[in-house]
Amino acid sequence: MTLRILLYILIGASLTACSSHLEVILPSSGKIGLQESNVEKEKIAQFIQPYKDSVQLVMSEVIANSDLSLESGRPNSLLGNWTTDALFVHETAYVRLSEPVFCLLTNGGLRSSIGKGTVSRGDIFRLMPFDNEVVWVRLPMSSLAKIESYLIQSGGEPISNAKMNQGKLSINGMNDRSTHFWVITSDYLANGGDQMSFFQDAVERLNKKVLLREVFIQACIKQGTLVTSNDKRIY
Amino acid sequence: MKLLKGKKIVILHTNDTHSQIEPFPANHSKYPNLGGVAKRAKLIDDIRQKEEHVLLLDSGDIFQGTPYFNLFHGELEMKLMSAMNYDAATMGNHDFDIGLDGFLNAQKHANFPFLCANYDFSDTILKDQTKPYHIFRKAGLKIGVFGIGIKLEGLVPSDKFGQTKYLEPISTANQTAKMLHEKGCDFIICLSHLGYSYTNSEKPSDVKLASENECIDLILGGHTHTFMDAPSAHKNKGGKNTVIHQVGYGGIYLGQIEVSATHVSCRKHPIE
Numbered sequence: 001m002t003l004r005i006l007l008y009i010l011i012g013a014s015l016t017a018c019s020s021h022l023e024v025i026l027p028s029s030g031k032i033g034l035q036e037s038n039v040e041k042e043k044i045a046q047f048i049q050p051y052k053d054s055v056q057l058v059m060s061e062v063i064a065n066s067d068l069s070l071e072s073g074r075p076n077s078l079l080g081n082w083t084t085d086a087l088f089v090h091e092t093a094y095v096r097l098s099e100p101v102f103c104l105l106t107n108g109g110l111r112s113s114i115g116k117g118t119v120s121r122g123d124i125f126r127l128m129p130f131d132n133e134v135v136w137v138r139l140p141m142s143s144l145a146k147i148e149s150y151l152i153q154s155g156g157e158p159i160s161n162a163k164m165n166q167g168k169l170s171i172n173g174m175n176d177r178s179t180h181f182w183v184i185t186s187d188y189l190a191n192g193g194d195q196m197s198f199f200q201d202a203v204e205r206l207n208k209k210v211l212l213r214e215v216f217i218q219a220c221i222k223q224g225t226l227v228t229s230n231d232k233r234i235y
Numbered sequence: 236m237k238l239l240k241g242k243k244i245v246i247l248h249t250n251d252t253h254s255q256i257e258p259f260p261a262n263h264s265k266y267p268n269l270g271g272v273a274k275r276a277k278l279i280d281d282i283r284q285k286e287e288h289v290l291l292l293d294s295g296d297i298f299q300g301t302p303y304f305n306l307f308h309g310e311l312e313m314k315l316m317s318a319m320n321y322d323a324a325t326m327g328n329h330d331f332d333i334g335l336d337g338f339l340n341a342q343k344h345a346n347f348p349f350l351c352a353n354y355d356f357s358d359t360i361l362k363d364q365t366k367p368y369h370i371f372r373k374a375g376l377k378i379g380v381f382g383i384g385i386k387l388e389g390l391v392p393s394d395k396f397g398q399t400k401y402l403e404p405i406s407t408a409n410q411t412a413k414m415l416h417e418k419g420c421d422f423i424i425c426l427s428h429l430g431y432s433y434t435n436s437e438k439p440s441d442v443k444l445a446s447e448n449e450c451i452d453l454i455l456g457g458h459t460h461t462f463m464d465a466p467s468a469h470k471n472k473g474g475k476n477t478v479i480h481q482v483g484y485g486g487i488y489l490g491q492i493e494v495s496a497t498h499v500s501c502r503k504h505p506i507e
Contacts, residue, residue, distance in 0.1 A: 022422045024452065024492055024493070025493045030491055031480075033487065034274045034278065034488065040271070040277055044272060044276040047318065048272065048315070052256075052257065054306065055302050
């Protein structure tokens with residue numbers, strides 16, 4: 001009896017082993033690099049060409065000039081100040097603010113610098129390739145400390161209409177009677193992107209349905225020559 | 236018909252191509268002049284010339300990253316993948332970036348199926364536009380391919396994915412793979428956009444799926460833009476190997492995995 005059971009087990013085991021009849025050949029490398037020297041498929045290159053032409057036409061349009069090279073950086077940067085100022089002006093120019101408001105973006109979200117000289121539409125697309133939209137988030141005062149510790153830990157992110165002195169964030173218009181404040185940011189960050197978990201405390205949220213990139217493009221066109229600020233906002 | 240010993244199936248794959256139609260620009264800090272769709276198309280053609288049994292697959296995030304996407308909303312990406320004869324793809328989180336209607340408009344230009352087993356689109360305009368899996372017949376064998384996507388909440392604005400229901404990825408993957416196995420598939424591939432692995436080991440990832448499944452042979456991953464030196468093999472619950480591969484992003488590499496027959500004589504599911 002015992003022998004019989006053992007035999008069944010053995011047969012079962014051998015069948016299982018046999019069932020794996022197809023196997024991946026594990027190579028030392030499973031990928032082929034596409035180098036500069038690789039040849040293009042002519043038909044595909046020709047198909048792409050008209051799309052490429054229209055992309056180049058749109059992207060090469062000069063929309064502003066810059067006297068300086070704007071780079072991102074921590075704790076403060078010309079690029080961080082310019083982008084958050086452009087956002088703040090765009091969003092608040094025609095609004096009466098009843099509560100403190102400031103802008104917050106991230107260095108990580110600014111994907112490219114703006115070089116000295118002409119600024120093209122393509123430069124702004126490289127700066128902000130993602131279709132992130134502008135969002136206003138209303139937070140209770142208790143969230144301020146979380147933002148402060150985030151900024152301390154990261155070493156500083158772009159802000160506008162606020163300063164942080166020795167780890168204490170003060171938003172213009174903020175006083176003892178303030179119970180809430182607003183943060184103007186991107187939907188990506190407001191959704192908790194880049195570990196911004198403090199946005200979970202939101203008591204209200206306005207989705208502005210405006211692309212952040214479009215805000216920057218409009219700022220370029222309006223300013224003509226980029227209006228830059230080398231304010232030390234985090235110190 | 237049987238796959239004769241020594242014959243092989245070549246699986247070519249990409250992930251996170253992110254609208255990188257042209258090669259990366261010459262002044263790119265990391266990848267100057269690398270990639271490019273016209274070059275990928277030539278390489279694929281060359282491989283198809285040499286190899287009889289080829290599958291070409293993509294693991295998602297086809298959209299977003301260059302102005303081609305902003306101007307043409309995914310149409311060009313779909314047309315080019317169709318021209319290269321992709322066999323199937325799954326959806327990445329960025330493929331929701333222009334909403335379900337935006338994806339649907341772009342998908343009209345695709346001649347290959349999108350495989351999504353754990354996004355339930357039945358209450359959305361994508362109802363019946365994707366499939367959970369597809370069974371390919373190559374060299375007389377049944378190759379089951381299915382797609383597993385990442386959780387959208389917190390990653391994609393909710394108005395972009397609407398009433399899409401997210402199904403738990405590991406259990407859905409296991410159910411789908413088991414079903415493909417029961418349908419007699421000889422080889423099972425998961426196109427995953429979960430990401431390779433995370434410091435939080437609880438978070439669903441390809442490594443977690445590899446060790447917690449029973450019958451997936453190959454996971455072709457994406458999302459984390461992982462440039463793997465080589466495919467990695469993981470012991471699964473069935474006591475066999477599940478192999479994971481992912482090739483970075485931007486179409487800098489074309490992945491190539493070869494599958495060959497070993498013990499043909501005693502296989503479990505004979506195919507007439």
